[in-house]
Amino acid sequence: MTRLKNALRGHFIAPVKTAGEEPTDKDYLELAKWISGVTDDTDEETDDTGFYDGDGTKETTVTGVSGAYTFEGFYDSEDPAQALVAAKKYKIGEDRKVWHKVVSADRKKQWIGLATISDIKAGDGDATDYEAFGCKLTFNQLPKEKPFP
Template sequence: MANGINTGYLKNYLRQHFVGPLTTAGEYDEDNLKKLAKGISNIDPSSDEDTEDYQYYDGNGGKETEVTSASLAHAFSGNRFYGDEALEFIRDMLTNTGGRTCSFKVIEPDGRIISGKATVSEIKPYGGDAGARSEIEFTITFDGMPNDVKAGTAIPTSIEVDGSTKTIEVGETATIVATVLPAEADQAVTFTSGNEAIATVTADGVVTAVALGGTPITVTAKNYPNVNTTVGISATAAE
């Protein structure tokens, strides 16, 4: 163990997996996760990647490969323990093909956390020989790329800004200063204008008033869309 983090060759059973519903707003929900462990005997992670190859004159005929997209899936199998909360959550999705999205989190043995929205597929809720324990199989695939946080790295919980509203004359600019909390978390944020016809915003938070009116600017923690805040922009006539 180094700096409180497990190191070396670690057993698979030390890896933890959790599943649960999304929030009412359809976002990842950390607060209602259920542990996926009871009866699970095998978990097979897999990465499905799309790539593009390029060849250039300075490469001596060789090629460069760029990964253009990827998805991370976990295939679960084992014996079904009837009544287990996590397995019943999966079973309830069997006949609900339009509602299989969920919150999914993996904690690796060294404390690294992968989490995000996901989709459940390939559900086999029972099966096997008559005298054997009932089997269960299913796959959980992250929607897009999940959050990937190393052990010891704080997860963003909220964003503070230097004012909930700003008044800017048309043609002038103002800068939104944002701080992600806790202070140890990644401070990277994105800025999005609710109406670019009223005000635009750069990646650095510089807002330009374009026309008279009002619009919100949304400030979002990088890779954590559910951690955000807004700044109300009022664009006024130049004096």
């Protein structure tokens, strides 16, 4: 199998228009310009339990998954995706939600779901640095996996 660069994986966001209604492909904005790092911050909850039908060794069961990605880079207020994130900085509750679509680097699969934006940075850093950008997108439920068109 060929190794693929992380930059080939796509992260797209879209505003929430009508609750529960997925956006069309043209509604999505790619979160990529001046983004230098994306960290998979998925959190898993597990339960370790041993059973009498085995030898008593504990088995790990994943009981919950909270998918999340953290973005970092430089801020461009004219980039539509970064502008959407920046506009949510002083919002709370439902106003922090967006659609998040992740496309695999091999362009074979995609994961789509509602997500909450947190840890927004849109203009941050030392005086001699370029303005920093960052945010965390956390899926509110398990995203739906689909083949990529």
